[in-house]
Amino acid sequence: MKKIVVLSGAGISAESGVKTFRDSKGLWRNHRIEEVASPIAWNNNPEMVLEFYNIRRKQLFEEVKPNAAHYALAELQNNFDVKIITQNVDDLHEQAGSKNVLHLHGELKKARSTADERLVYEMKSWELNIGDKCELGSQLRPHIVWFGESVPNIEQAIEISQTADIFMVIGTSMLVYPAAGLLNYVNPDIEKYYIDPNAKNIPDIRNLKIIREKAGIALPIIAKDLKIK
Numbered sequence: 005m006k007k008i009v010v011l012s013g014a015g016i017s018a019e020s021g022v023k024t025f026r027d028s029k030g031l032w033r034n035h036r037i038e039e040v041a042s043p044i045a046w047n048n049n050p051e052m053v054l055e056f057y058n059i060r061r062k063q064l065f066e067e068v069k070p071n072a073a074h075y076a077l078a079e080l081q082n083n084f085d086v087k088i089i090t091q092n093v094d095d096l097h098e099q100a101g102s103k104n105v106l107h108l109h110g111e112l113k114k115a116r117s118t119a120d121e122r123l124v125y126e127m128k129s130w131e132l133n134i135g136d137k138c139e140l141g142s143q144l145r146p147h148i149v150w151f152g153e154s155v156p157n158i159e160q161a162i163e164i165s166q167t168a169d170i171f172m173v174i175g176t177s178m179l180v181y182p183a184a185g186l187l188n189y190v191n192p193d194i195e196k197y198y199i200d201p202n203a204k205n206i207p208d209i210r211n212l213k214i215i216r217e218k219a220g221i222a223l224p225i226i227a228k229d230l231k232i233k
């Protein structure tokens with residue numbers, strides 16, 4: 005079976021109603037998102053950081069559903085070995101049925117211990133508050149890779165990217181590293197797609213098809229084409 009590797013970003017969830025950082029002009033309540041999603045913010049104002057994620061988690065638990073792009077990728081599993089590397093913290097790929105998803109920037113529906121990062125907990129509801137503790141008695145934090153923190157899954161993402169027969173970049177501004185650098189590890193000879201209605205930071209690489217279209221429109225068409233090829 006041919007291997008399709010996907011790098012997805014916030015844009016693939018935009019049609020599900022999850023705002024990209026770009027949509028919100030990079031701001032939340034007049035704070036730059038980089039200043040909220042950071043270890044410094046957690047030290048200075050953990051209540052604010054928890055609230056930022058509680059709002060997003062509530063939306064994910066109660067409102068947001070996968071869209072046509074997530075479903076098209078899940079369906080490709082019938083004909084291809086599909087591996088998804090996502091920068092998204094939502095679980096919309098999994099909800100749509102994708103089996104092989106690697107989260108580079110963490111997962112919104114999980115919390116982890118501030119005493120031992122190996123203690124990660126699946127959350128049953130959206131709220132995480134001051135006073136919610138791990139089994140060691142330490143405060144829980146969102147299981148999110150904040151700006152300025154290292155990306156623990158990047159080595160695995162590089163290995164997966166190197167195995168691709170087809171590589172797709174979907175809905176990412178290609179500005180957030182190290183994820184944006186993954187294309188450098190992909191075999192230059194294989195077919196690559198970059199699907200983003202505002203594709204701007206176009207990597208200078210061979211065999212790259214740029215599709216300036218919404219993921220929910222473009223992906224079902226691409227998936228159909230790939231199946232009959």
Ligand code: NAD
Pocket residue numbers: 012013014015016017018019022023024025026027091092093094109174175176177178179180199200201202203217218219220
């Ligand atoms: P970004 O906000 O920098 O870029 C999003 C990209 O999506 C833009 O280039 C935009 O043109 C494109 N886009 C918008 N609508 C689209 C659509 N319908 N179809 C296809 N593309 C569309 O996001 P990023 O590049 O993923 O990186 C920023 C960081 O934001 C990441 O670290 C990610 O973890 C985080 N983030 C995640 C979520 C989520 O989990 N859903 C949401 C917002 C931000």
